[in-house]
Amino acid sequence: MRKAMEEMRLKAIQQATRRQFFRAGGLSLGAIALSQLVGASTPTRADDHPLAAREPMLPARAKRVIYLHMAGSPSQLEMFDDKPELRRLHMQDAPASFLEGKRFAFIKGVPKVLASQATFSRHGESGQTISDWLPRLAEQVDKLCVIRTVHTDQFNHAPAQLFVQTGSPRLGSPSLGSWVTYGLGSENQDLPGFVVLLSGGKTPDAGKSLWGAGFLPSVYQGVQCRTDGDPVLYLSNPAGMSRELRRRMLDTVAEMNMAEHEVSHDAETLTRISQYELAYRMQMAVPEVMDLSREPQHVLDLYGAQPGFVSAAESASDPRVLYKGDDPTFANNCLLARRLLEQGVRFVQLYDWGWDHHGSSLGESIDETLPIKCQQIDRAISGLLVDLEQRGLLEDTLIVWGGEFGRTPMMQNNVRTELQKGYIGRDHHPFAYTMFMAGAGIPGGMSYGETDEFGYYPVDKPVGIRDLQATILHQLGIDPYRFHYTYQGLDNRLIGPTDEGRVLFES
């Protein structure tokens, strides 16, 4: 019977303005002045719009989310989780306990233990250990809650990315961002409520399903904003169609649609009129928000951003060999994320590809590629944290950083068994890895959980993907256990069918 609730919601989406019709008391809708419906400057905030902002179910710490996903999975052992024991056992055969009953993607036989290729130091008042490859982020360490014990049950990229982003390793479930915009709507109707930005030259392994709406209505799917070409697909008018002429044309469309509505009385027609107006405003609003040149130089410098920069890696068939430490693409995306959030976008998802450091071919090594990738994100993320704080946005913006799994304490050995510069790699490791959260009531300057001396398993406070998802929803004021969508007879939840997911920080 809870079904009724979702059906009502669906109806609201399908007949968005029907209720408006009733509110008008059954009067002829022709009586509603056209200008009220098509007024160019008033944002549409009808309560019945599917993306209208909604109050959360519970008190919320976070109003918006920026999720930084490093596709391919960064090595926790070079970035956050320092393990001296690995240095001691460097290049010795991995203990049998590492291997028994395990499935690996590429490791064969008995691999060697691999010491961290980075050095670590303590930083901030909290004295947290962080890699020397992340010097600027280290300065912000008191803002971070570093979760060292995340574990997943998927060890291939596409299923693992889907699992963390949609709650299911198979395709067809809504993404986190879709769930959140379904639950909370968006504050700005001139922009998409859920925006996705890509860098690293490739779409993440699981493709656009990672920001798909799954079984939720398609209005909740993420909209990929591109930094090259049309920022939103089909946003630009064709050459020769000036904005004034477009306005003139849309006036005619609206006028004729109103006339049609007087005949048909179909509320959908009114919705369509307002959607054309929204589209028109998006044509202005999206390029504006995507235009980094509007930012002052000191802000650009804070992130290391460069307006208009298009990296060669973004269109290369193998971008990895073209990675450069000063490539500002990711930094640009971080700054764009802030601009979008500032404008009321609910959820911004960044995917940075190129973190799969197996060491089996050029451009994917722990020793040479990972430091470059660290450099690309170090200034950008620390800049984002500082900028959000300065603007007072950090206290209600949730930041999540991480990959889809971690990397093994052993060196990958299917191609090379000896250390070779530029070819040192680690395989996929689902049992324990590091993510961090910041902002929006997340306790900063702390480590959550602890791994064993090899960084192989959690020994204290393991954090499952379900816990992570429950926590994100909870921070947003959404009860992760009750928040569901009935589809095909199941009450589908982001956190899956069981209640195993726990909220990490009860506030």
Next chain:
Amino acid sequence: MSRLLLLLDKPNAHHQTARAQQLHRLHRRAMRSLLTALMVVLVGNGIVGAATVVAQEPPPRVLFARDILPVLSANCFACHGYDEAARQADLRLDLEDLAKSEQGEGIPVVAGDPERSTLWQRIASDDSDLVMPPPDTHKALTDEEKETVRLWIEQGAPWQQHWAFAPVERPEGNLDDQVARRLAQAGLELHSPAAPQVLIRRLYLDLTGLPPSVEVADAFARDPSPEHYARIVDELLESPRFGEHWARMWLDLARYADTKGYEKDLGRTMWPYRDWVVTAFNQDMPLDQFTVEQLAGDLLPEPTIEQRVATAFHRNTMANDEGGTDDEEFRIAAVKDRIDTTVQVWMGLTLGCAKCHSHKYDPISQADYYRFYALFNQTADADRYDDGPLMDVVSAAQQARRAELTAEVTRRQAELDEQLAESLTLEQQGPWRLPRFDRLTAASEAKLEVDAQGAIQVSGDSPPEDVYTLELTLPPGTYRVIRLEALTHAVGNGVIGLGRNPQDPNFVVSEFTVERLGDEPESLALEEPRADFSQSGWPVSAAIDGDPKTGWAVSPRPNERHQALFNLASPLEVTAPTTLRVTIAQHYGNRLVLGRFRITTSGEDPSRLTPDSESESVAQARAALQETREQLNQLNASVPRLPVMQELPTARQRETRIHVRGNFLEPGEVVEPSVLPAFHALPEGAPLNRLGVAMWLVADENPLTPRVWANRIWARVMGRGIVETEEDFGALGSAPTNVDLLNWLAAEYREQGWSLKRFLKQIVLSRTYQQSSVPSPQALAIDPANELYSRGPRFRLSAEAVRDQALAVSGLLSLKVGGPSVMPPQPDGLWRSTYNGQSWIDAEGEDRYRRALYTFLKRTTPYPSFTIFDGGSGEVCMIRRIRTNTPLQSLVTLNDPVYLEASAALAGRMIDAANTPEDRAAWGLRTALVRPLRDGEAAPLVALYEAARARFVESPDDARALIATCRGTGSQEPPEELAAWIVVASTILNLDEFLSRR
């Protein structure tokens, strides 16, 4: 009474918490059920009263299936239902006999006596330790629901089967009677018919997905007789466009796509299956046959090619080619997807949860799930990279052509052989002599044999590199020159060449050495090497330079005979038979070694001997053969290889175990295959395999298949299902808004021999279908969502129809049927999938404007304008599309090149069709909307034309730019004129009425 309903439907204006909203809705629903029941009584008695009258009437009759079962399902069965593992307190409420007998602390349901019923006691309790459901489940019954339960017990607690599981019985009367009866209960009646042209456009769009011409619609308006209408219906049902339109409905369910999904998302040849579906709809294949062929065509006796093609239905499952994945994991995922899809599509039930635990609401246990799974677990596909098993889908024309070419190859091969034999024989009578071979060996295991022409054929082991050693005996005489001939032979894969690698039939002779064998082998120096042809950088001199890294090779001509001649530095005079050892070292690798060759000698003056090229006649015969072979190869390469279902042989069939908690790495007990035991039995004589499942699904005893399918088809035509949750006919699905109508349709569909065309004809001939979509104020108030079908539905066209219609009215649409999927324009840079070499290349010519059905569908990057209009990605079965209305859709029809090009084409037609701006605008609008225009309706377009034209006169560059972007060049019109009409045409293509079917 209508006021009352209106009151109920009015949304609560206050912003509520989700919980409060939920309670509110539960309340509304319970109230509505009661009120509906009440109204039946009232209407039956001819009493129409206000709310006060209602309160004084005796309590309405509670219906278990409608009022109680949903409440129990949602609140109780999770812990007191079918799932044994989750059952609490050993108490079961889902079976009548158990619910009405002593269980634990008492009898849950005592008929007629709520106070003695523990069910009532517990749901009504105020004590938080006793109340059911327990507070921590976040579930609760509303007061109205509790009261309904109490009333039901008081009324004797009659039990009923869940409505969807009850046998289908056809109610009295015809289709319209069912609708009218339900409308009458709500105080409504069938609406007046739609205007003729509107009706014809509706009919065309519903049956073919394309609009009619104005001429056809006007002809009907002149003669709107039922006979004329029926004739048009018949024409449309016979049109090839019918199958293309209805195939799309099925392909959503079949999760059709042109790629494999997941990370690599490589291409997959599935379009022969798509074409099979189109043909099946066009031929009106009955549903039972449609079911059997797709689920188990391969298991039919002597299956036809088409029946095997049909089984690709369940090969639309995704495959994961990502490095390091466990194939078994994804094979199992595919098998589970097949089960989910099958049960959803035919039975309207969801088995998803039974993978991990027994179903809580519908009678399906986890063991039942895996028994059913066992039936599907026996196919040969295994998430392998090659996507096998595959079948060559050879068309009749291809088959004929293949036979022709094969015969031609045989004939030309014989010709060539004859020529070669002749030339070899002729040469032997010339200056060249064959030695006698004593020993032929290879460094590898390859076999060397001399044939009738004295040529040495190499066979067997085929290593990357090799060294041939030949010991030969020379009769007495003088020897001055040694000749090495590389001869053509069948290398493999239909390739004729010299070497042994079919991909590269070249050879590299690294070193060619000759020794005289005696007590001490004596090396014979060679000089003046010459060949009829040498590859650039690989001269024949390199074969005797002592450097094994260099050598003689013959690319790009490795498919014809070549000769190399070497002079002996000192002529060899022998008086007694003498043995030589010739060594041919070939160290290049990649199997570039000689496959057939000959060694001959001559005593003639070396200056008179030159290496011959192949004779003209041999070359011609060879070229002819090569050409035919290439044609055959091309033909074979063009034959699509389709993934199909193939049953494992009995000896290799898999054992099926329960997957504990759904995890295949945790195998539980072994299960035997079986259909779902809660439903009817396997039909008599049906085999216990996929074929049996198919027969079981379409068996007469199955009430779900006809209901689910009738509802689905009805929903496609009428905008919403009678059961709105088309995907769920189980206990949690929504109730039918008109159960008689659904039963009537289900019975009709099945009794008409499962013919979709006959069924659709019944629907479109009905008054219900032909109603005007303009609602009466009364209908709008009482039936705002048209759940009772009080008017003709008006809804936005599907993604595919939006595109096809724009192309059709602009005259661009190609009606080419079938074949590989095509790539109409999409924005650059969308395909950036990981490790995937495929690219999207915008089609030119006809393929740019094919029907949307034929657009290439890549699962991880579906065609964007379709997903924006709610189209699917083909990843999983999509039972229905939720229609949305978004600004991104507006951007598509405003700016997508497809619609821009359609605008230019429509503008061209408008200009050609009339001379004045008024007539042109009216012509364009009429062509798009089909119906006659209202007075002054095109006037805004004329005004727009004038404004746009004025603007383009001012900025002619803009006019030219717009024309170029819209591909409108080539017109003789002045640019400002054409550009202005493009703006007008684009306006027409963006009108709500145009995008809607009404």
